[in-house]
Amino acid sequence: MISEPELTGGAGEDGRPVDLVADTDGAGFGDGPRPAARPRPPWVWVLGAVLLTSAVWAGGTYAYDRGHDGRPDLHGYRLGQSPCGGDTFKPLTDAVGAENDQPAPDLMGTGSPATQHRGAAVDRIRCDFNTRANQPEGGGTTAYAVMVSVDLHKKVDPRTEFDDDVRVLNDGLTTAGDVNSVPELGDKAYFLSSGTDSMELKVLDGGAVFTLDFSAYVQPNVSEDTLNGLDGGDYPLVADLTQYRPAMIQVTRNLMSALRKN
Template identity: 45%
Template sequence: MTGGPDEGGAEVISDADRAPRWGGLRRPWVWGAGGVLLASALWAGGLRAWAVAHDGPPDLHGYALGDSPCAGDTLAPLTTALHAADTAAVSPAAARLGPALDQIRCTLSVGAPGGPDSTDRYEIFVTIDLHKRTDPRPEFEDQARVDATDLTPVESVRRVTGLGDEAVAQTLSRQSEELKVLHGGAVFTVTLTGYSTEYLSDDTLAALHGGPRHLSSDVGRFESALVDAMRNVMKAQQKPRS
């Protein structure tokens, strides 16, 4: 049973090949060989069925890169939950179309009222990877507990139902929460990072290379809004099937 369907069949030995040793009784090893052959045939059939089911490129479920996922009201569930006072794209969305992989990246900066001497700032980072040739599931599951920014283990990970084939919410730190979704050949990631920047003099800010960034509160409380925003991101990139 170590071989696949391409290997030659096992040698079959009948009673006519050698003299019987137990009189008229059929030797038990013949029945054993028959059972092995039957099991091998069933295994080979199952292998072929698995190959047919997994043959070809992964299903993209109608996803095709379109407008920036950071544009318009796509992330409105999250910016509303953050009580955003201002929003701005950090830079134009970066997109790449390749023979095996289509990708898009964008970041939205959000300002919200903070304490009396501070303002809360958040960054929403969105990535979409459309795998057109190979199934991304093994890599998705392998990286489900890893912070991609520094390759360290995440603080916690939770399964999320109702999104794609598989979805996980990851707490990278009190400062950062991430939601990852696998749907066929498509992988979506939305990461929320929060900061609180105190009002300081220009000289102090320059000395601190942009100013101190401290977490104002636990961003994990925005997980529900993160899920709703993810639904919008996925829907915006899905084209109706003909």
């Protein structure tokens, strides 16, 4: 008598029974072949990449915030001894052929012509320097005055303020008629002038702002009556300072170097 086969299984090609109930986790197959794993949907990989990128970005931002508190970088500048002593002004005194120099009175008590103020947000230092030289034509003497100011901004980046005042002279009221950028000096640098008898060099370097104000006046060796009789009174009472721009740049470099050494 022939019986019906059981529904729970049958024979494979090699004669071994084949289980008709699949084990989804691969257990219970013994040495037999396992079913192929179901591929993950693409969105799973995309989500994982997004989460990983977010974690890396958050970690990097945290590390950056820990090392940067928003204060401007002073590039190593700090106040100490006056940066206006020694040979700081030598490039200018050599360029104008100065006969003598007359530094401003010393208000620091350090033997150098400078005054300084230390504040919670800004440290400032100022110094003045005066000299004179004879006119090549022998018609008089030219008096030169140099004023240096340095502001070290410790809390707020001065870049925006510097850009706003790029055409304003050091008195804060006069607009410069001529502005020329200076390459390779600090972050930004400009020559400003409103005439031929005065000129300013402004430099921004990180949180530091340097200003070099250079002016001149010719004192003739003749009487006022003689001046009035010379070509209708046309006498060169002002000196053209544009020729001294390279010397002004070097003086500013000397100041920057001195404030890094303090």
